[in-house]
Structure formats: C-alpha cells, structure tokens
Amino acid sequence: MKPHVFRKGDWALLVEERGGYKTVARVGGGRIQTIRGFIDTDKLVGAPHGSEITTSLGVKFRALSATIFDVIENKFELRAQAIYPKDAVYIIKAIGLGPGFRVAEAGTGSGFLTAVLAWYVRPWGVVYSFDNRIEHMKVAVRNLGRIDLLNYVDLQVRDVVRTGFGSIRVDAVVLDMGDPWNALDRVSEALKPGGVVVIFATTVEHMAKSVEALRKRNYVNISIEEVLVRRWKSVPGELRPETFDVTHTGWIISARLV
Numbered sequence: 305m306k307p308h309v310f311r312k313g314d315w316a317l318l319v320e321e322r323g324g325y326k327t328v329a330r331v332g333g334g335r336i337q338t339i340r341g342f343i344d345t346d347k348l349v350g351a352p353h354g355s356e357i358t359t360s361l362g363v364k365f366r367a368l369s370a371t372i373f374d375v376i377e378n379k380f381e382l383r384a385q386a387i388y389p390k391d392a393v394y395i396i397k398a399i400g401l402g403p404g405f406r407v408a409e410a411g412t413g414s415g416f417l418t419a420v421l422a423w424y425v426r427p428w429g430v431v432y433s434f435d436n437r438i439e440h441m442k443v444a445v446r447n448l449g450r451i452d453l454l455n456y457v458d459l460q461v462r463d464v465v466r467t468g469f470g471s472i473r474v475d476a477v478v479l480d481m482g483d484p485w486n487a488l489d490r491v492s493e494a495l496k497p498g499g500v501v502v503i504f505a506t507t508v509e510h511m512a513k514s515v516e517a518l519r520k521r522n523y524v525n526i527s528i529e530e531v532l533v534r535r536w537k538s539v540p541g542e543l544r545p546e547t548f549d550v551t552h553t554g555w556i557i558s559a560r561l562v
C-alpha cells in the first residue's frame with residue numbers, strides 16, 4: 305500500500321475546494337503560481353494525503369496524491385501528437401496487458417502511451433519503445449523520468465520499417481506511426497505466436513490500409529473499435545454534457561498472430 309503522507313518529490317493533485325480549478329505540482333518544489341494565488345508546496349512535505357492548503361490569496365485547496373494520468377495530462381511535454389488516455393486504457397484492454405508483460409511499440413513520440421504501458425507492466429515487465437526521431441525520444445526520456453518509469457522501458461532510436469524491432473520476442477506490439485501497414489512484417493518477427501498487434505489509425509484511409517495489410521498476413525480475430533467519451537459537468541443544477549469536447553481521435557485495430 306502507498307504511504308498516506310506526501311514525501312518530497314511526490315506529485316500532488318491540488319483541487320480547489322469550492323470551484324472547478326485544479327493543478328498538479330511537485331511536493332517540496334517551493335512556491336507555485338496558480339490563478340488563485342501562490343501555493344507553497346514545501347508545506348505539503350510530511351502532510352497526509354487529502355490535507356487542506358491555502359493559497360496566498362486565501363483560497364483553500366485539497367492536496368491529493370496525483371494519479372499517473374493526472375501527471376501525464378498536466379505535466380508531460382508534447383512533441384508529437386499523443387494518444388489520449390481514453391484510447392491508451394482501451395489499448396491496455398485490447399492487449400489484456402498486466403504485470404510482467406513484454407510489449408513493444410513504435411513510435412515512442414513524446415512517450416504518453418509508453419508511460420501508460422510501462423505503468424501496467426510493472427514491476428516485472430518491460431516496454432521496448434522505438435522511434436526514428438531522436439528529438440522525440442529526448443522528450444520521451446524527460447517525460448518518463450518525471451514519473452520514475454525509466455526502469456521499465458528500453459528506448460531505442462530506430463526505424464522499425466527499415467530495421468525491425470531487433471531480436472526481441474514480445475507478447476504484444478503497438479503501432480502508432482504514419483505507415484503501420486509497412487511495419488507488419490517486422491511485427492510478425494517480433495511477436496510470439498498468438499501475440500497481439502494493436503494499430504492506432506487516425507483516418508479512415510489509414511484504418512482501411514491497416515486492416516487490409518493484416519488480412520494479407522497471418523492475423524486473425526481482427527477488430528476495429530473506436531472509443532467515444534462524453535464528459536459531463538458535475539455542477540449541481542448544471543448536470544449536462546460539456547459544451548466543447550474532443551470529438552475524434554482514432555480507431556484501435558487489434559488482431560492476433562497465428
């Protein structure tokens with residue numbers, strides 16, 4: 305079980321008691337500025353989770369232990385288009401991912417999906433993550449370091465279409481890259497028999513090309529799914545869907561190698 309008090313370096317989710325404002329901050333990182341005044345995060349070191357903390361303008365906040373998704377959504381640097389949490393968690397379901405799994409992905413991008421995969425394969429598993437652009441990989445290294453997940457990932461700068469995934473044998477491969485259909489022969493070399501491939505496609509054209517490429521190879525149980533999430537306001541008297549929301553992200557195509 306996690307300790308119930310904040311230690312220096314922990315991430316805290318700071319939620320305004322009355323009002324909808326929230327932010328994420330490192331505990332023990334000194335004063336941070338919010339739209340409600342300054343918060344001294346040093347005061348949280350040793351404080352129980354759920355403690356009240358007051359800003360320089362007298363606004364009360366509750367300090368909660370931040371989840372991995374709070375940190376990813378609020379504190380990760382974004383370089384390439386990232387996978388949204390709703391899709392990331394559905395990819396976990398499509399693989400049936402859990403502790404001890406060995407999984408590969410291309411491309412790494414800013415490491416948003418890498419972080420979620422690494423979180424779920426801990427403490428014994430590993431995520432082999434490949435990107436052909438060093439500048440993206442550098443951002444991913446910084447992001448994964450922010451949440452102490454570097455021990456569960458093996459990051460490699462590599463073009464998976466040209467040079468494949470190396471000599472790994474994995475339970476699953478996730479492709480979130482421009483031309484996933486061109487990487488499928490390489491995926492087949494890296495996957496264990498019965499392993500899962502997941503392709504994230506953002507346009508109908510890419511989705512169709514990916515499914516066609518799977519059908520031409522030894523893949524069965526092909527499924528195409530889309531995750532639609534509608535956020536609602538939680539304000540009493542205003543319980544209704546949010547006016548503005550993300551409408552389209554992409555399709556999650558999954559299949560098993562035989």
Ligand SMILES: C[S@@+](CC[C@H](N)C(=O)[O-])C[C@H]1O[C@@H](n2cnc3c(N)ncnc32)[C@H](O)[C@@H]1O
Binds near residue numbers: 411413414418
């Ligand atoms: C949309 S981003 C991936 C975002 C990532 N899934 C995330 O959640 O942050 C696509 C990435 O694929 C990489 N990429 C494209 N073609 C590649 C290839 N042939 N081999 C390896 N990486 C590739 C790009 O450099 C880019 O960083």
